[in-house]
Amino acid sequence: MPTDAAGNKGKHVIITPGSWQKGELLGRGSFGSVFEAISEDGFIFAVKEVSLLDQGRAGMESLYQLQHEIDLLSQMDHENIVQYFGTETDQSNLYVFLELVSQGSLRKLCQKCTLRDSQVSPYTRQILHGLNYLHDRKIVHRDIKCSNILVDKHGSVKLADFGMAKVIKLNDVNSCKGTVPWMAPEVVPYVGGGKTSYGLPADIWSLGCTVLEMLTAKIPYHTFEWWEALFLIKDGEPPEVPESLSTYAQDFIWQCLEVNPDERPTAAQLLHHPFVRKPLSHSSAFACPYICPKQI
Secondary structure, three states: OOEOOOOOEOOOOOOOOOOOEEEEEEEEEOOEEEEEEEOOOOOEEEEEEEEOOOOHHHHHHHHHHHHHHHHHHOOOOOOOEOOEEEEEEOOOEEEEEEOOOOOOEHHHHHHHOOOOHHHHHHHHHHHHHHHHHHHHOOEEOOOOOHHHEEEOOOOOEEEOOOOOOEEOEOOEEOOOOOOHHHOOHHHOOOOOOOOOOEOOHHHHHHHHHHHHHHHHOOOOOOOOOHHHHHHHHHOOOOOOOOOOOOHHHHHHHHHHOOOOHHHOOOHHHHOOOHHHHOOOOOHHHOOOOOOOOOOO
């Protein structure tokens, strides 16, 4: 069986250390930079470049999160989760080889295009398949949002950014992770420094916020400061869901935004919701063009 640059079995791509070339910069983040890259045999992929030089406490935390992400991704094999191909290090950097998803994030896409149900429905269905795969393995992603979901030119979507993901025990996680506007009520720490417990349903709340984000091109609670949103979420106040959205879309979002996590449907159950089951034409499942001005 083939073995990749990190020694992982079962992958179909082998990137030989030192044989690849770094190309165009795709983006920068707190963890480092992402570049397009090409292997010796012409395979195009993405590479995360992270400095190993002393960056203080924040840098060490980023490296810890990245190693955690690598550990999880190396165990995953699903069409709706970004594929991991291996790692390489030199004297100053860690390089992580990942599947290149051509159009970037859904956040980038929904800022360019006015997405309709015919596009958001298949995107959501694929996100649910990815979440169901994770949840079957007792992994909670903890940061589901459009900027952490990638899309290619054929409309295939991939869950990405697993730095905050965690394998849970007894359906219970005891740390506040995620991004505030997409955060479920049970994730918000109690006022006064106490801790809260949560599990897989936290991803479902975040999914509802993500579908809302795709359909409106606005982040949840966009009219509030982040700290105001935090208190609204803690009090179980959901983001505004416009009545202009379709009945199916509204119902799907509201099911995800059930305040009691025990009453939220699972990813497997949501795959039967009419919003994601509605038959679509083949062409409607494709992403809109890379250059797509908002219209109508």
